[in-house]
Amino acid sequence: MTVPVLILHGDEDRSCLGTGAFLKRVIPSAGLMVFPKTGHTINLEEPALFNFALQDFFTQVESGRWMMRDKRTESAAVLLDTKGGR
Numbered sequence: 001m002t003v004p005v006l007i008l009h010g011d012e013d014r015s016c017l018g019t020g021a022f023l024k025r026v027i028p029s030a031g032l033m034v035f036p037k038t039g040h041t042i043n044l045e046e047p048a049l050f051n052f053a054l055q056d057f058f059t060q061v062e063s064g065r066w067m068m069r070d071k072r073t074e075s076a077a078v079l080l081d082t083k084g085g086r
Contacts, residue, residue, distance in 0.1 A: 001027050001028075001029065002028065002029050002068065003029060004029050004057070004060075004061045004066045005023070005027050005029055005030040005031070006030070006031050006033065006053070006054070006057040007020045007023050007024060007030055007031065007032045007033070008033050008035065008042055008050070008053060009032070009033070009034050009035065009042075010034070010035045010037075010038030010039045010040060010041075010042050010045065011034050011035065011036050011037065011038060012037065012038060012039045013038070013039050013040040016040065017034075020032055020034075028068045028069045029066070029067075029068050029069070030069075031057070031066075033053055035049060035050075
């Protein structure tokens, strides 16, 4: 899947956090934003922050700035030294 994706979670929505992290790992075009002290109803609990996050996402997508994840930023690649070791 290569379409732009923004995953929004409240940090108190414990039953969904694992799913959001999984989607972030497997969708190379996904971004993950976690809202502090917020549950499942982010748009009702933090409407201004929610609206700002969506507006910023839409702006980045429309301007072509929402990119696919750079494989070099994944933890295994970051931990390798220049000789290919750990």
